[in-house]
Amino acid sequence: MKVNIKSWRGVAVWKWIAKDDNCGICRNAFDGCCTDCKMPGDECPLVWGQCSHCFHIHCIMKWLNSPQVVQLCPICRQDWKFKE
Amino acid sequence: MASMQKRLQRELKSIQTEPPPGVSINQNSVGSSLTQWIVDMEGASGTLYEGEKFQLQFKFSSKYPFDSPEVTFIGPNIPIHPHVYSNGHICLSILTEDWSPALSVQSVCLSIVSMLSSCTEKKRPPDNSLYVKTCSKNPKKTKWWYHDEKV
Numbered sequence: 001m002k003v004n005i006k007s008w009r010g011v012a013v014w015k016w017i018a019k020d021d022n023c024g025i026c027r028n029a030f031d032g033c034c035t036d037c038k039m040p041g042d043e044c045p046l047v048w049g050q051c052s053h054c055f056h057i058h059c060i061m062k063w064l065n066s067p068q069v070v071q072l073c074p075i076c077r078q079d080w081k082f083k084e
Numbered sequence: 085m086a087s088m089q090k091r092l093q094r095e096l097k098s099i100q101t102e103p104p105p106g107v108s109i110n111q112n113s114v115g116s117s118l119t120q121w122i123v124d125m126e127g128a129s130g131t132l133y134e135g136e137k138f139q140l141q142f143k144f145s146s147k148y149p150f151d152s153p154e155v156t157f158i159g160p161n162i163p164i165h166p167h168v169y170s171n172g173h174i175c176l177s178i179l180t181e182d183w184s185p186a187l188s189v190q191s192v193c194l195s196i197v198s199m200l201s202s203c204t205e206k207k208r209p210p211d212n213s214l215y216v217k218t219c220s221k222n223p224k225k226t227k228w229w230y231h232d233e234k235v
Contacts (some may be wrong), residue, residue: 024186035087075184
């Protein structure tokens with residue numbers, strides 16, 4: 001039997017590889033977006049700290065930009081440094 | 085919906101489905117804007133507060149969870165505890181300078197239950213009468229000194 005493919009449609013799925021399912025700050029899914037965004041993915045990326053905890057970039061930036069003396073990871077309270 | 089309300093909506097759901105022991109949300113107290121909740125709390129068994137009932141008031145600003153909630157004991161029974169003033173104000177570092185947006189109503193309630201549970205002698209803070217005379221209505225405006233790590 002010979003099959004001629006007339007057309008095909010590719011479907012891809014993606015997900016962030018993170019230890020948790022939800023952002024510890026906004027509590028939304030990592031595969032979703034922060035409460036201010038509409039589209040998950042590149043528009044609302046995740047970011048990791050050197051302590052290995054990760055958050056939506058918009059969530060951790062709001063925390064780091066809020067008035068405080070030292071900038072700590074919200075989860076482990078170590079100094080927050082972005083993982084290179 | 086503002087992001088503060090979205091997060092509080094999630095918290096409300098999770099605390100209703102899996103409430104921490106001795107803690108329940110007073111449903112009538114939660115308005116549609118979610119900016120103020122009242123939590124009913126029971127003293128843990130085997131502690132000095134066993135059998136006692138307390139009420140905690142939570143007030144959330146629009147900056148929650150980046151800004152800590154304002155948490156005070158209200159109602160007829162304010163626990164007699166070295167970190168709880170007779171006006172309901174609580175000296176607890178996670179409510180001000182040690183606040184983190186990863187904390188929640190649930191974790192604050194657990195901290196307060198555990199603060200009560202580890203108490204060995206029921207007494208008011210030593211500076212109670214001066215404090216309640218001079219403090220602001222909002223405990224977040226108090227510059228707290230956290231010096232006692234034991235209870």
